[in-house]
């Protein structure tokens with residue numbers, strides 16, 4: 121698996137609130153979570169790309185992440201004219 | 216492009232090549248989709264890959280049928296980007312079902328989800344507009360997993376009564392997903408960035424940088440013309456050649472070899488690739504005639520490759536915004552310094 125920088129992802133899980141529904145596991149494209157003892161656990165924080173899918177779908181708001189496109193030209197454009205649009209050529213041919 | 220004939224406020228999709236018939240439903244007539252891709256579809260996909268007219272590759276949003284669906288057949292949600300739509304209808308060959316196409320302004324599912332156009336609001340609106348509750352008796356939507364950044368499954372259920380089931384990442388896994396009782400195995404939930412995915416994006420990568428590379432080459436060609444004997448453009452082809460080599464390295468070699476180049480930061484991977492190019496061109500005596508010029512060009516091509524590599528984060532499928540911001544803070548100032556120093560060096564080298 122390819123990895124970007126370590127220890128930067130802003131993902132947080134409030135394990136007390138988590139009901140173990142498993143939705144975050146279903147939506148995460150990088151297998152960041154695993155279910156154990158009826159709770160979600162972050163098992164691979166450095167794989168998180170901050171897409172925000174887990175936090176948006178968690179029914180009890182146990183997850184938070186500062187989401188946004190991990191895209192340099194989007195960030196540069198955002199700094200220059202206030203609106204960060206990504207070039208958006210996600211190369212996975214899937215969607 | 217589809218057009219609309221908006222009589223009585225009712226938008227009926229124009230009969231497109233991929234529509235092979237119509238089916239009567241309690242909510243009106245619904246077009247039936249073909250599940251075979253034609254030469255035209257394949258040609259269109261190729262054009263997208265080579266960035267020819269990619270912004271107009273859309274499908275009319277709305278409800279479509281696949282096969283001979285009934286009120287119990289599954290409903291698949293898609294974007295109105297024709298490639299997303301084609302992948303889905305092709306994967307659904309032999310299945311009976313419904314396809315609800317959202318208006319994502321011709322953007323693919325994942326990117327549109329990131330922007331929010333593939334999202335809760337659009338799903339809820341589209342369900343109401345297509346009167347989906349009259350077409351099917353169940354209350355389930357199969358949404359592609361990559362739509363999840365824009366869609367809140369609990370919110371969709373609250374607002375329109377349809378529960379969201381996330382399908383696999385890749386449309387080709389849908390038949391398995393359907394047979395496996397609407398569950399995807401973990402492997403089908405993961406996004407990859409395999410060699411063929413990376414190769415597929417190379418043409419677009421090269422095309423989006425072509426203009427910038429040309430302008431930069433022209434500027435450097437002009438600046439490298441000063442010498443003690445006056446001004447000449449004799450070095451211009453050299454300047455164009457070197458920028459072209461850097462452009463090819465940053466746009467094709469780095470994406471292709473991405474996992475094999477050392478480092479986690481893309482800009483650093485770009486530095487290694489740039490330095491290697493420098494050494495290779497240098498050993499072929501192609502870097503310049505004077506040591507200053509050679510050094511200046513070395514810094515320039517390394518900066519160009521590093522900058523293009525940094526921008527490849529937007530195309531890759533695994534970088535986070537926090538990570539990219541962190542590497543930009545270090546990389547961009549260094550790249551600027553390298554470009555400035557490199558430019559000064561080639562001018563001085565010419566004059567000395």
Ligand code: SF4
Pocket residue numbers: 133137138139140141142143144145159160177178179180181182183
């Ligand atoms: S979606 Fe939320 S509640 Fe469900 S398992 Fe994940 S963290 Fe827990």
Ligand code: SF4
Pocket residue numbers: 131147148149150151152153167168169170171172173174175185
């Ligand atoms: S933000 Fe995206 S990548 Fe990160 S844990 Fe959530 S779903 Fe996974």
